[in-house]
Amino acid sequence: MRTKVVIIGSGPSGLLLGQILTRAGVSNVIIDRVGKEYILGRVRAGVLEEGLVKLLENAGVADRLHKEGLPHDGFSLAFDGRDHRIDLFDLTGGQRVMVYGQTEVTHDLMDARERDGSLTIYDAENVQPHDFSGKKSYVTYQKDGVTHRIDCDFIAGCDGFHGVSRKAVPQGAIREYERVYPFGWLGILAEVPPVNHELIYANHPRGFALCSMRSNTRSRYYVQCPLDDKIEDWSDDRFWDEIRRRLPAHHAEAMKTAPSFEKSIAPLRSFVAEPMRFGSLFLAGDAAHIVPPTGAKGLNLAASDVHYLSQGLIEYYNEGSQAGLDAYSGRALDRVWKAVRFSWWMTTMMHRFPDTGDFGQKIQEAELDYLVHSRAAATSLAENYVGLPY
Ligand code: FAS
Ligand code: PHB
Numbered sequence: 001m002r003t004k005v006v007i008i009g010s011g012p013s014g015l016l017l018g019q020i021l022t023r024a025g026v027s028n029v030i031i032d033r034v035g036k037e038y039i040l041g042r043v044r045a046g047v048l049e050e051g052l053v054k055l056l057e058n059a060g061v062a063d064r065l066h067k068e069g070l071p072h073d074g075f076s077l078a079f080d081g082r083d084h085r086i087d088l089f090d091l092t093g094g095q096r097v098m099v100y101g102q103t104e105v106t107h108d109l110m111d112a113r114e115r116d117g118s119l120t121i122y123d124a125e126n127v128q129p130h131d132f133s134g135k136k137s138y139v140t141y142q143k144d145g146v147t148h149r150i151d152c153d154f155i156a157g158c159d160g161f162h163g164v165s166r167k168a169v170p171q172g173a174i175r176e177y178e179r180v181y182p183f184g185w186l187g188i189l190a191e192v193p194p195v196n197h198e199l200i201y202a203n204h205p206r207g208f209a210l211c212s213m214r215s216n217t218r219s220r221y222y223v224q225c226p227l228d229d230k231i232e233d234w235s236d237d238r239f240w241d242e243i244r245r246r247l248p249a250h251h252a253e254a255m256k257t258a259p260s261f262e263k264s265i266a267p268l269r270s271f272v273a274e275p276m277r278f279g280s281l282f283l284a285g286d287a288a289h290i291v292p293p294t295g296a297k298g299l300n301l302a303a304s305d306v307h308y309l310s311q312g313l314i315e316y317y318n319e320g321s322q323a324g325l326d327a328y329s330g331r332a333l334d335r336v337w338k339a340v341r342f343s344w345w346m347t348t349m350m351h352r353f354p355d356t357g358d359f360g361q362k363i364q365e366a367e368l369d370y371l372v373h374s375r376a377a378a379t380s381l382a383e384n385y386v387g388l389p390y
Helices: 012-023 036-040 050-058 063-068 102-116 236-245 249-254 298-319 323-350 357-373 375-386
Strands: 002-008 028-031 070-072 074-079 082-087 097-099 125-130 138-143 146-157 175-190 200-202 209-213 219-225 260-274 281-283
Touching (some): 002 012, 002 125, 002 298, 012 050, 012 102, 012 146, 012 298, 050 097, 050 102, 050 298, 063 102, 082 357, 082 375, 209 236, 219 236, 236 260, 260 323, 298 323, 323 357, 323 375
Parallel strands (some): 002 028, 002 146
Antiparallel strands (some): 070 097, 074 082, 125 138, 138 146, 175 260
């Protein structure tokens, strides 16, 4: 088989890239090592920047998003028993975020791809990119015991942090930067109305908590937990008690509880691989970078990577120019590092570290107090949260 672009990974990066390329007439095949249901079963991001919304609109995949998504003009910071609203819309001159689950974005992109008839190969084993430093790149995989080969011009490594693409790059050609955080996030989904109409990020001496949502009837809640905690350590009752202890009293009293129907623990890390291009292999999304979810940037960085990469590929096929492809890594990394900084800063300010102590807690509360009383400080937070320009 031959195609112009092989995309490894059918998560939001791969699917969005495939959708944009298909609509531009650039043939592509997506390969994933798992099946659709498994991918849709993963609960991840919940906040979309306007840049991602626009990409989905231009790709013809935003109808349900606009019907079911929740536009949010602000969020609250809770600390020292009080909460304070950050008015994103006012501080950024009219920008907002959209609350709409990554699972739904993935579903919408999968449905669009099926409608367009573009090929996705699921449950592919031993996917491997080849000869991407030469002129004849190709990808092999096994399925039902048969080894297949797809010849292509370019390979997009959209296969996430644990994928094969970044690992296929010769060690000397790639530089990695990493910070692993000494805690995780325990997240639950429950069919209860959210405790607040907007998100609440809470700093508490017992640890961080986040009140988010998927709709007006479905809540998504998180508490910071020790890295070595297991799901079985956290009954629903323990979770509900703990998150209410970390919120201001009026929210704790108002919080509706119900049995969780999803519960998972995610480790937190900051990670960047440089560069993001190796010959005809391009890394995008989590394959190239990871951020702690505190700043709601993971999915949104995947979107800006895909924007730059798809522009470069379309320019190559339409105008024969390599300029966009040559500029991809630098353009993407400029935006990646600013989001990595913001996510690190939010995480450092909101979480209890082993060495935070009483002095550190007071410093965090002073930084938060400055944030909620200084328009300049709040504007900086707001413009990063809604997403810096592409
Ligand atoms: P993904 O990891 O989503 O997709 C990669 C795809 O590649 C997968 O389908 C995988 O099966 C496939 N793949 C992997 N190896 C392969 C191989 N060898 N061969 C073929 N296919 C292969 N971001 C937020 O903004 N907010 C959050 O709250 C949030 N929570 C998260 C929780 C968890 C547990 C994780 C892991 C991430 C979270 N993120 C969050 C970040 C997340 O949303 C990512 O940014 C987003 O999934 C990135 O999408 P992709 O780059 O497509 O990678
Ligand atoms: C979520 O709804 O899953 C979510 C929202 C905001 C974040 C992280 C996760 O910063």
